[in-house]
Amino acid sequence: MGEFLLVTIQIDMHDQMALKLQDDLSNAIIKNATRGVLIDISTLEMVDSFIGRMVADISSIGKILGAETILVGMQPAVAITLVELGLSLPGVATALNVERGMVLLRRKIDADGTDVSER
Amino acid sequence: MADATMSNVLKKSGKEIHANWARDLASNQTGKGRISATELDQQTAEFIKLLTVASESASASDISTPEFKPIRDFLEGVSRSRVAQGFSSDETAMFIFSLKKPFFAALRTDAGKDADALADQVWRATELLDALGLHTVKSYQKSREEVINRQQREMLELSSPVVKLWEGIIALPMIGTLDSARTQVVMENLLQKVVETGAQIAILDITGVPTVDTLVAQHLLKTVTALRLMGAECIISGVRPQIAQTIVHLGVDLQGVTTKANLADALALALKRTGTSLKQ
Numbered sequence: 001m002g003e004f005l006l007v008t009i010q011i012d013m014h015d016q017m018a019l020k021l022q023d024d025l026s027n028a029i030i031k032n033a034t035r036g037v038l039i040d041i042s043t044l045e046m047v048d049s050f051i052g053r054m055v056a057d058i059s060s061i062g063k064i065l066g067a068e069t070i071l072v073g074m075q076p077a078v079a080i081t082l083v084e085l086g087l088s089l090p091g092v093a094t095a096l097n098v099e100r101g102m103v104l105l106r107r108k109i110d111a112d113g114t115d116v117s118e119r
Numbered sequence: 120m121a122d123a124t125m126s127n128v129l130k131k132s133g134k135e136i137h138a139n140w141a142r143d144l145a146s147n148q149t150g151k152g153r154i155s156a157t158e159l160d161q162q163t164a165e166f167i168k169l170l171t172v173a174s175e176s177a178s179a180s181d182i183s184t185p186e187f188k189p190i191r192d193f194l195e196g197v198s199r200s201r202v203a204q205g206f207s208s209d210e211t212a213m214f215i216f217s218l219k220k221p222f223f224a225a226l227r228t229d230a231g232k233d234a235d236a237l238a239d240q241v242w243r244a245t246e247l248l249d250a251l252g253l254h255t256v257k258s259y260q261k262s263r264e265e266v267i268n269r270q271q272r273e274m275l276e277l278s279s280p281v282v283k284l285w286e287g288i289i290a291l292p293m294i295g296t297l298d299s300a301r302t303q304v305v306m307e308n309l310l311q312k313v314v315e316t317g318a319q320i321a322i323l324d325i326t327g328v329p330t331v332d333t334l335v336a337q338h339l340l341k342t343v344t345a346l347r348l349m350g351a352e353c354i355i356s357g358v359r360p361q362i363a364q365t366i367v368h369l370g371v372d373l374q375g376v377t378t379k380a381n382l383a384d385a386l387a388l389a390l391k392r393t394g395t396s397l398k399q
Contacts, residue, residue, distance in 0.1 A: 072350060076310030079345040080303075088344045095350035096317055 003035040004105065005067070006098070007058075010043050018054040025058060029065045036105040037062040040098055042073025052087040059092040068108045070094065072101035124229065124240055125247075126174040129167065132225045137167050139221035144214065154204055162197055162214075169193055174247070182250045191254060198258040202266065211259045215252040219245070279305045281312040288389045289318040290382065292357075294327030302338035306345060313351050320389040321346055324382050326357030336371040343376050352392065354378070356385035 007025060029037065039058060047055075055071065062069030072095045074082075082089065093108075095101035129136070141163045145156060169190040182191065194215075201211040223241055230237035279301070284290050291309050295301075309321060323342065328335065339355060346353040356379040358366075366373060379385040390397065 071348075074349045076307060076314060076345075076349065079310060079348040080306060082348055083341045083345045089348060094348055096313070096319070097350075100317075100319075100350065 005034040005037045008040040015050055022058055026061050029067050034067045035109050037067045037069040038101045039071050040073050047078050047081055049085050052082050056089045070101045070105055073097050128225050128229045129171040133167050136221045136225050140218050143217050194255045195258040198255050199262045202262040208259050212252050212256050215255050275304050279308050287319045287393050290322040292324040297335045306342045320352045322385045323355045324357040331362045333369050354385045356382045
């Protein structure tokens with residue numbers, strides 16, 4: 001999607017897949033000169049601590065590679081689990097759905113790539 | 120088989136025992152008017168019938184056997200109705216224990232002069248009736264606990280309504296003490312509503328929460344974090360002076376959480392954040 005990259009996680013990830021996704025995503029960001037990444041996890045219904053950390057890692061990696069990364073569509077159950085696991089994903093921007101995520105991403109990039117995350 | 124005597128006695132003078140028992144019950148009944156005489160009569164008749172059948176089986180002193188299943192079920196039913204009618208536990212237990220007097224009298228008539236046999240029979244009968252009485256009390260208590268549990272569940276549902284204040288703004292007025300179970304329900308409700316309404320901002324109003332200790336504060340923080348993970352913002356409103364002081368004294372870190380003194384301020388802030396302006 002132009003300068004944006006949309007990553008949709010549609011099935012319950014196993015650990016190996018999560019690692020591969022992390023690898024693919026970082027390569028894709030470089031290759032396509034991506035400026036914004038949306039990670040859609042709205043169909044992800046179960047997380048364990050590993051996947052939780054992986055999601056946080058992917059977001060951080062995106063940020064380091066110079067792309068704004070936003071986590072969108074987290075399910076209530078997943079949010080509760082992550083909080084109970086003590087993974088509050090500090091520094092990771094979030095949005096309710098892809099649409100909102102897109103608006104937020106656009107706003108952030110328009111601010112010339114500077115980090116305007118107020119959270 | 121010694122138990123044969125008991126079932127024989129029950130068979131032979133069941134009617135008489137029943138009449139005496141029902142009369143005793145009626146005269147002792149403290150909860151007059153809560154249960155009708157006919158209903159009581161039906162219950163006693165049914166019980167004697169079931170007891171007669173059950174005592175014919177071999178192991179008459181162990182009430183956990185399948186032969187006693189109908190009688191156990193019957194007693195559970197009686198206990199349940201006693202709970203519903205507002206009887207106390209001792210009144211419910213008296214239902215069984217008051218059978219002893221007429222039953223023993225009948226055993227005495229049957230045994231005649233044979234004191235040894237009588238003592239033996241009375242002991243067996245006591246054992247059996249005690250076991251049945253205990254079972255009654257146990258099921259009485261169980262029914263009571265069920266009532267309490269149900270009420271607790273209902274209160275949980277009642278006490279956490281999520282209201283929509285504005286397009287994209289929802290509020291959750293919390294009333295009463297917060298414990299783990301309740302916070303869980305509140306959190307799930309709130310997050311679910313956020314998904315349904317697509318709200319950007321959720322206001323947690325704690326005006327009705329009497330005390331905030333470290334545990335409650337932790338629960339609140341969890342809720343705020345979960346909301347943030349889902350992409351919604353959270354404002355805590357209704358912080359009273361004492362509570363603000365307590366939070367500071369406890370050393371609870373509410374950094375990164377927006378708090379306001381009342382719901383109006385929180386709503387004003389939320390409107391500003393969603394880019395809505397109001398004119399007077």
